[in-house]
Amino acid sequence: MLNLSGRTRTFASRLPALPVVVYVREKFEGNYKARGQAHAITARVGLTLKHGAGRLGHLIMNRDTDGDDHAPLETHQRQAPAERVTVPRQAATRRLMRAEIFYAAGLIAFALLAAFARFNSYFGWDLRATRALQSLDVPGLFDLMRVASVPGNRWIPHALTAVTALLFLAFRRRSEAAALLLSAGGGAIVNTLLKILIARPRPTAELVTVFRELGTRSFPSGHVTFYVCYFGFLFFVAYALLPRGSRLRRAVLVAAALPVVLIGFSRVYLGAHWPSDTLGAYLVSGLWLAFSLDVYRRWKQRATFHATAAGAAIEG
16 A cells, blocks of 8 residues: 655645546545555556646645745746746847947948048059959850840839839738838939949049940949849848748749849949949948848738737637
8 A cells, every 4th residue: 555644645635626636635545455456556646647747746836835845946947937038039139239240340341432432533453353354355255244234224123123013012922012112222212322422433445445335423333232132132032932942942042143243243344333333332232131121021020910919819
């Protein structure tokens, strides 16, 4: 026969009449004559306690008692949720600090480059790099560079942005459509304002080969700004939304990244910009794209929150 100590019997009698507790009291405090029956009951009690351990532990830790036997366990259980909450906050804080450092470094680098570009029509390394690139004698290179710049010519950026936004709306992707307009449209406004402010002249035919004369300002490159803000946004949306490992995802990522890489070389090779013009455009448009993606992420979180709240209200 199994015997309980006096303290255990007293504590068992104080517990609420939960099924597991009643079962324990009845089986342990009973008088069983057959030894085999006692072993069978003990096995059943052990199995029941195994499945009900979590619930009994919760009752034991929250009971009113004069002793201090369970005080350290209560303290540990109370601190555990705080640890689970603190770790994600620390990770989020580290990510925020890295983002702030990235923004600060990018802004400082662009500000320095823009200040020098404001008072220098071109740098010595601009001239050397442009002449070196234009001296390449590769079959089909000129056609490739010319075609790479076509999506950024005249009215085409506006048409591409509008059509893509309408396609997002057609597939009920309102956050994506709004964020694309913010990224590409806002990038164009920022680029125009910077060109007016810095007022740097374009390369001339006396210094390098110019395939087409342009009357607008040079710093920063408008083509590069549009490509980063438009194709860069599509790249990150495809990365986030399309199925992982799918051929469609890989194809879209390559198709979106390739123009961004080529456009800087294209504008320099065609004599439309100095290398520093394209570098400045990559910097400022990268910062604007990062800002647009952050706004897009917040919009998506808000939309998900409202959708979840609405679903809970309907179920309630």
